[in-house]
Amino acid sequence: MAEAILPRARTWPRWSGWVLALGLFLVLRVAGKGLAPWAFDWPKAQTVPVARWISAFTKWLLNEASFGLFTFAELTRFIAAVIDFPYRIVLSLLATGFLKGQGSGAVQILPPLAWIAVIAVFALIGAWAGGRRLALLVAACFTFIAIFGQWQSAMVTLASILVAVPLGVAGGLMLGILAWRSPLFERLIRPVLDLMQTIPVFAYLVPILFLFGFGPTAAVVATLIYAMPPMTRVTQLALARVPGELADLGHMVGCTPRQMLWRVMVPSARDALMVGVNQVIMLSLNMVIIASMIGAGGLGFDVLAALRRLDFGAGLEAGFAIVALAVALDRLSHAAAARQAGSVQGGPVARHPYLAGALLTVLIAAILGLVAPAVQTYPAAWELSTGTFWSRVVEWINVNFFDFLEAIKNAVLLNLLIPFKRFLLGLPWVGVAGLLAFAGWRLGGWRLAVLTGSLTVLIAVAGLWEKAMITVYLCGISTAIAMLIGLPVGILAAERDRLWTVVRAVIDTLQTLPSFVYLMPAVMLFRVGDFTAMIAVVAFAVAPAIRYTVLGLKGVDPRLIEAGRAMGCTEGQILRRIRLRLALPEILLGLNQTIMFALSMLVITALVGTRDLGQEVYIALTKADPGRGLVAGLAVAFIAIIADRLIQAGARAARARLGLGEGAA
Amino acid sequence: MTDASSLPSDAKLVCREVWKLFGARAGETLRALGPAPEIGRIVDAGLVPAVRAVNLAVREGEIFVIMGLSGSGKSTLVRLMSRLIEPTAGEILFNGRNLLAASTEEMVEIRRHKMGMVFQHFALLPHLTVLGNVAFPLEIQGVAREEREARARKMVALVGLGGREDALPRQLSGGQQQRVGIARSLAVEPELWFLDEPFSALDPLIRREMQDEFMRLQSVLKKTIVFITHDFDEAIRLADRIAVMKDGAIVQQGTPEEIVLSPATDYVREFTRAVPRSKVVRVKSAMRPVAGTAGGAVSERATVAEAAPMFLDGAEVLAVKGEGGAVTGHLHRADVVKLMLGG
Numbered sequence A: 001m002a003e004a005i006l007p008r009a010r011t012w013p014r015w016s017g018w019v020l021a022l023g024l025f026l027v028l029r030v031a032g033k034g035l036a037p038w039a040f041d042w043p044k045a046q047t048v049p050v051a052r053w054i055s056a057f058t059k060w061l062l063n064e065a066s067f068g069l070f071t072f073a074e075l076t077r078f079i080a081a082v083i084d085f086p087y088r089i090v091l092s093l094l095a096t097g098f099l100k101g102q103g104s105g106a107v108q109i110l111p112p113l114a115w116i117a118v119i120a121v122f123a124l125i126g127a128w129a130g131g132r133r134l135a136l137l138v139a140a141c142f143t144f145i146a147i148f149g150q151w152q153s154a155m156v157t158l159a160s161i162l163v164a165v166p167l168g169v170a171g172g173l174m175l176g177i178l179a180w181r182s183p184l185f186e187r188l189i190r191p192v193l194d195l196m197q198t199i200p201v202f203a204y205l206v207p208i209l210f211l212f213g214f215g216p217t218a219a220v221v222a223t224l225i226y227a228m229p230p231m232t233r234v235t236q237l238a239l240a241r242v243p244g245e246l247a248d249l250g251h252m253v254g255c256t257p258r259q260m261l262w263r264v265m266v267p268s269a270r271d272a273l274m275v276g277v278n279q280v281i282m283l284s285l286n287m288v289i290i291a292s293m294i295g296a297g298g299l300g301f302d303v304l305a306a307l308r309r310l311d312f313g314a315g316l317e318a319g320f321a322i323v324a325l326a327v328a329l330d331r332l333s334h335a336a337a338a339r340q341a342g343s344v345q346g347g348p349v350a351r352h353p354y355l356a357g358a359l360l361t362v363l364i365a366a367i368l369g370l371v372a373p374a375v376q377t378y379p380a381a382w383e384l385s386t387g388t389f390w391s392r393v394v395e396w397i398n399v400n401f402f403d404f405l406e407a408i409k410n411a412v413l414l415n416l417l418i419p420f421k422r423f424l425l426g427l428p429w430v431g432v433a434g435l436l437a438f439a440g441w442r443l444g445g446w447r448l449a450v451l452t453g454s455l456t457v458l459i460a461v462a463g464l465w466e467k468a469m470i471t472v473y474l475c476g477i478s479t480a481i482a483m484l485i486g487l488p489v490g491i492l493a494a495e496r497d498r499l500w501t502v503v504r505a506v507i508d509t510l511q512t513l514p515s516f517v518y519l520m521p522a523v524m525l526f527r528v529g530d531f532t533a534m535i536a537v538v539a540f541a542v543a544p545a546i547r548y549t550v551l552g553l554k555g556v557d558p559r560l561i562e563a564g565r566a567m568g569c570t571e572g573q574i575l576r577r578i579r580l581r582l583a584l585p586e587i588l589l590g591l592n593q594t595i596m597f598a599l600s601m602l603v604i605t606a607l608v609g610t611r612d613l614g615q616e617v618y619i620a621l622t623k624a625d626p627g628r629g630l631v632a633g634l635a636v637a638f639i640a641i642i643a644d645r646l647i648q649a650g651a652r653a654a655r656a657r658l659g660l661g662e663g664a665a
Numbered sequence B: 001m002t003d004a005s006s007l008p009s010d011a012k013l014v015c016r017e018v019w020k021l022f023g024a025r026a027g028e029t030l031r032a033l034g035p036a037p038e039i040g041r042i043v044d045a046g047l048v049p050a051v052r053a054v055n056l057a058v059r060e061g062e063i064f065v066i067m068g069l070s071g072s073g074k075s076t077l078v079r080l081m082s083r084l085i086e087p088t089a090g091e092i093l094f095n096g097r098n099l100l101a102a103s104t105e106e107m108v109e110i111r112r113h114k115m116g117m118v119f120q121h122f123a124l125l126p127h128l129t130v131l132g133n134v135a136f137p138l139e140i141q142g143v144a145r146e147e148r149e150a151r152a153r154k155m156v157a158l159v160g161l162g163g164r165e166d167a168l169p170r171q172l173s174g175g176q177q178q179r180v181g182i183a184r185s186l187a188v189e190p191e192l193w194f195l196d197e198p199f200s201a202l203d204p205l206i207r208r209e210m211q212d213e214f215m216r217l218q219s220v221l222k223k224t225i226v227f228i229t230h231d232f233d234e235a236i237r238l239a240d241r242i243a244v245m246k247d248g249a250i251v252q253q254g255t256p257e258e259i260v261l262s263p264a265t266d267y268v269r270e271f272t273r274a275v276p277r278s279k280v281v282r283v284k285s286a287m288r289p290v291a292g293t294a295g296g297a298v299s300e301r302a303t304v305a306e307a308a309p310m311f312l313d314g315a316e317v318l319a320v321k322g323e324g325g326a327v328t329g330h331l332h333r334a335d336v337v338k339l340m341l342g343g
Ligand SMILES: Nc1ncnc2c1ncn2[C@@H]1O[C@H](COP(=O)(O)OP(=O)(O)OP(=O)(O)O)[C@@H](O)[C@H]1O
Pocket: B022, B023, B048, B049, B050, B068, B069, B070, B071, B072, B073, B074, B075, B076, B077, B230
């Protein structure tokens, strides 16, 4: 070994530990198969049946659990009723109209809002929040939806969002306030929030499906659970960051605790809180689309159904409608957050001109709608269907480029994906756990070592090793490709402000799109399979790779670059020796985000036929088996946590080495 | 230093042997350390000695300035006086009543009606207009809209911001923002007015202007004031009495004149060195007994520097008048010249 040849070196080089660990790992890999087969495949008989326990527990919850005064089933029914009531009203208002009677015998007593009225109301909100340009943009988005025949579905989706967002914001605000007030509560919910952000969304759906049944209510519950943690976190941070002087002011003017909270703290934290509201809106949209699997209906269901039928035209159309909705909602909530309130004097109409205008429009449209049906519902005759057009485009591509696309796909599969998959599947779990624990120890001390090692073992013990390795393989390759695209693009964009403006606009928009949307084009071109999944994941995960690279490079102290130039470095040397090196911590965080994005997308790609943990969750979903779904979801969360903690520790170490100070990651 | 027994109990606000140590189990540790622990022993015990054994009395109608460098414990002391934080030990009397014995409801009442505070970084609520900010303390008390806005308007006009009522804080300059802060603290017509470094965040020119404005307001309002600053010149300019703080303790208190003329420690002397004596010494301390007749008339309370221009017409001696208007002494040109040249 190296240190034996160099007798003068008193301390071993930093990497000698790594050499040793890898050496041991290699020995195990090569010689272990015969000696210790259990190190490669956890014996099936020994699998800890966590899944069965969880399923039994959920059944017990649903059938027998009682809190004394009421049973658990009653509690879920109560929650369902609380959500169902506003949902019915909003849905009636936007889509179905108010009905009397049940099922097919129902009679409409009041029609829903006229499509023109809905567009006008949203345009007015746009004008109120951001002026005429925003109003035009929003109106264009909604008109687009109407023209392409997606109105009804879009309104169903919108209804879920309109119910989920206020509940999510209010719930998150309350939890955040509690966490801010009580350190004990904060310590209790922090690990829960951490876990919720890493468990893939699919995994939530299974127990919710089990507890709340199939339907829009369950979908709203799922959306709430998904969108509330970020709001909780934002609230807590925002309140903690209100300057101490303002709290002192509140005390000095004699505020009661309630006045303190609602008159001083919350208004002072408004700007930061609005960021949270925007997040809740976008996450709700994403989840409402995904929750179409448990009965949300609307645009998500259209995409899902189209995917199952492989009807690309219909899928793309619904996809475009989702994009239009996402753009409109995102711009609206951003503008509303940035809006500066001014005070206006006068009567109620003068003080609320937009509200008055909206009410007036609704009224006029309703009356006109009685006379002219075209005002009430967008006439089917005016609809443009591009569905057949898109189907033809896909057909044309497949006819003309089939061989080409197929060749690419096969080449990548044969030369990259399959060998890598084989390699990973051949690794002994004992060795992987040891190696990860060693990495944890080197980067962050024994606590991290225990964490990474034990999480790895847990995955194996639950009998999910093989599926987990497939997840790691797809995620790893997708992340690598995303970084290979993101780094050079980031390096180019960091130096050219004009390019960066364009790139940023693109990745900002990409990030507002629900993950479901990414599947459609990938499936269109490459049909189902690992390669398709990889393309979708890369497309979804490339945004953070670019963003963090640019932020890191832009953050490098320009004096150091000048110093480098003064020392006669070439541009290449400056890039490699100074800029990339100093941006390393930031780029590592980008890598971390890329992995997280990749994992969350990967689970969804189960729809296009991967065989990983995501598929396990998906199967659990179709079989309504909460234990199986949760365990697989937790396994994905464990992979995410291991990657996250190791990279964070690495970034911290890099920061310390570069003397950039102990920045909180 | 003043000791606790000599403090007048009829003063507006009295602090007796007040301590504030930050850290876990501060109370027990302080008791365990004995009556007058050394600063080193407190630090060794893992505590931050923010305020140590402070004795002071703020009299009705005076401007009491607390001066000290950053970290000397000034803010902690005002926060103790307004009971925003609880002292580790000691007694605080407000209008002769033990403030520390007041219940939460009583404290709310006292703060709503009897105390006002101006903050270093203004502490304006970003979502309220100028008028809304000034009316805020009244709104919290539940004063009806009409009345609170009328009173707020008056206050806004008083600080010279008439016409800007509908502006939002971020549309105002620093000086204007602090005027809003001042107007707000005055809206409840407090008996005791705390100002924690109100002008420190402002540019020197604006600061000067605000000091003049502050003096003008005080000449009208005649409040009892506790004014915090780290700027010795500001302290000299504004104070009736000054307490100089260092490491949480008061090292000297007295009138500006006393402090400049006889600094108690080298630490205080460092501050006074750059201050021209003539700007601090009052005519009353520089005058001699009446001997013969003299022209002119200068107030006892004027500083020597203010009186000096009156010698420009060649007079050798000026008559000095006391509060009542009677001649109390004579001011001689030679003494004035000596003081002014002596720096
Ligand atoms: N909440 C706290 N916890 C711990 N230590 C504190 C706390 N508040 C103040 N201190 C410490 O008490 C000491 C006095 O602080 P204080 O804010 O009163 O100083 P100051 O004279 O107002 O300074 P400045 O001019 O910077 O405002 C400082 O050493 C400070 O670090």
